[in-house]
Amino acid sequence: MLLDTSGSMFGEPIEAVNNGVQVLLSTLRSDPYALETAHLSVITFDNSARQAVPMTELSAFQAPNLTASGCTALGEALSLVAQRADAEVTKTTAEKKGDWKPLVFIMTDGAPTDDLQRGLDEFKKRKWGVVVACAAGAAASTDTLGKITECVVSLDKADSNTISKFFKWVSASISTSSMRVDEGHGDVTGLGELPPPPPEVNIVV
Amino acid sequence: MRRDRSLRIIHRTVTVDGLRQRVAKALTANGHTPDDNELEKFETWLIRRMWNEYQTELMDQRILARNELNKVNLKFPNGRQGTPYKHTVHVDPTVFKCTGTSGLSDTGLGLVRDAQGNLTLSGTPKQAGDIEVTFYFTYPGWSEGQKYLERQIHIAFNTDPDSLWQNIPVPEGIDYPKEDTDMKYVSVSVWSDIPGGKDIVAASRRGRSHAHEGSPRDDDFVVSYLNGDEWYVLAVADGAGSAKYSREGSRIACREVETWVRLLLSEAGSDFTEAVTNYNNQPTQENAVRVGKLLYNTIVKAAWEASKAIKTESDNKAGAVVKDYSTTLLLAVCRKFDFGWFVATYWVGDGAIGLLMNDGTVKIMGEPDGGEYAGQTRFLTMPSVFSDRTRYRFTIVPDFKALVLMTDGVSDPWFETDANLQRSEKWGELMKSINDNVSLNERKPDCAAELLEWLGFRSRGNHDDRTIAILY
Known part of the structure; x- marks a missing residue:
């Protein structure tokens, strides 16, 4: 999860994100598929990008307490997630079945303030499962997010209700994917393989 | 003591008075002579102000301390x-x-x-x-x-993840119901006159992921020995999770392949014996081709007949297509000759067939289909599998420890990758676990129930139906 912690997220939005992560965790912890297979990592971006929680199995994961300030270094966040994936996602070898391709959920309420292209180039070099970019509120640019992935969703408002709906959908998506890989159907690669989003989460075509 | 205390009080009074006097003196020097009232007010003001400053400083100290405390590592794991x-x-x-x-x-x-x-x-x-x-x-x-x-x-x-897995019964009245578990022990060694005769034990159980959703077991198996022609037949099949009638596909595949292979082997009769004997005496290319042809006309034909039977079933079922019955099929036939054991296999899809030798080495009797790309396996119901001539294998060995057939519900957790399937130590781990839990050496029918129990082993992220058949 790549989460925007820039100054514009201050107040209700960041609290909603913190709650959203908590709800996501408690929901997933009651799902045996997710509990056995899902690993999570949180990367935040404001003036710079930072891995708030390294890739951790769900049962051991502890939610970070996110605070909001500064700009929107989304480009740096994309490079960081690429680097961390190299380090933390196990590759399949002849002797060892590696991890499934990571699902990436990006949430931002603004436009990147750094060099997006550089991060994007790094990001595109890696293999991902589904990459979902969420534009939270009117100030977020769906066009920019469209450069990162074809799966762009938008939230009309960055309020606590809407953000919580988004996180519930993320959690359902993780559940679906862990069940899918358990049953041997392989990686999730498109939005169509995730559960349909709630009305608050609009699919940007 | 008392004296000291009174002294200190006096001293403080003097000091405060000294302060007033000094303030008065300084102000007088500046041209203003304050009266007592003014001095007292000033003193009160000064104290209040300093007190506030003091309080602010304490507060700052608290904030600094809080920031420090927030840095202290106070992490408790889940x-x-x-x-x-x-x-x-x-x-x-x-x-x-x-x-x-x-x-x-x-x-x-x-x-x-x-x-x-x-x-x-x-x-x-x-x-x-x-x-x-x-x-x-x-x-x-x-x-x-x-x-x-x-x-x-x-x-x-x-x-505890164990308590999160639900065990929901399959709804009543579904098409093609199937028991959640199945097991069988075929006892040959105790009564047959084959020296060193072998037994078969097999078990199959619904996976946790199916139990969690209340969906039926899609795996199936068949194991048998026919006194008279002395052929052992073992087959396991895994109905595709995404196909709605795959449980019936796997059932038909096993039943039909057994019926047909018995019929065809019996028809081939002395031809088969002769071809195998010739090959054993002279393992030439020509003799191998002869055995191969006979296998093609027996085990491959039996698999073909099984796939036709599935097609017929799908044609007769309203609203069904043959894909709905998608299933893998792993078949082995085995017979003891004077010179040793003849083992032949036919393999479509994932899972594994291994022939474990007495020295601990293993011969993999075929190649799993598309194991590297999960979900892209081959099924018996695909016509293309019959244009492929590499699906059957045979070997002659003096003796062996076990011939093991399993669906991917067992092979995935134990081998993970196709490369590991070739490694005898991985087979050793599997057989050790089975031997620790199933008293195979006693050669008793109870072994089947023990094997069924063993199939419930825990493996993270592996909750498919599991089926295993062992000739030993």
């Missing part, structure tokens, strides 16, 4: 409901002294503090879920009556 929990962190008591916690009541956990600053949370978590614990600390500059500093932490107690 735990598991019902499983004893104990974790200790250390906080330097000369800086931050812990005075207690809140949020632990009714959690089953308690805090133990010692003089060295070790804070231990221990106990057995009663409930699953998140708890929020607040720790209270004194800090440098803290004095009695002031509020403590607080640190909040979250600990999650996970539910």
